Amino acid sequence: MTQATAADTREMIISAAFACFRTRGLAKTTIVDIARTADVSRSTFYEYFRDKETIVEACAEAASQRFYRNMATAIDRHGGSTLEGRLVRAAVFVAQARRVVEPEVYFDHEEVNLMLTKNAAALLRECAEFLAPYVAAARVTGEVRNDLDVPTATEWFARMLFSLFTTPSPYFDSHDEEAVADFVRRYAVAGFVENRSKRS
Known part of the structure; x- marks a missing residue:
């Protein structure tokens, strides 16, 4: 063969x-x-x-690759040229993805939660690495502070994306695109910019 x-x-x-x-x-x-x-x-x-577990893992990897391809397309088409716009679009995409896959027959809550826990470190690193070029570019253009540590900043945002996928908010409707966008604009990107109160 x-x-x-x-x-x-x-x-x-x-x-x-x-x-x-x-x-x-x-x-x-x-x-x-x-x-x-x-x-x-x-x-x-x-x-x-080797067994059913390995084919499930292969399917998860294939789904992950497709997920990031689709998220990159969504960011490129609708995120605009700013980091804020791109991170907002990433968050909206993740929140919508949960709503799309959850009704599927194959979506097993226990199995998904187990896989997210078992492979948490690898999944987190994969997501942070996907986001890194967007944040690095924003540092070059001055949209975020120049001392921003890209790996830890993208890890932090990746953790936020994971929580959007796994845990509904008690304070806003994660099915509402504008509510998710407002949440990211108000809190997420603010951590990446210079603290204006410290300016002379």
């Missing part, structure tokens, strides 16, 4: 797993279901994935 064919087969199995999770749910889907949907044998499945 050539390398290209192997990659294609792996992607085909992942796509089949997504299809099964959507129709049967995460808990009820079996390896046999996935192999049958992918039109491969169980032995072929095991050439690529």
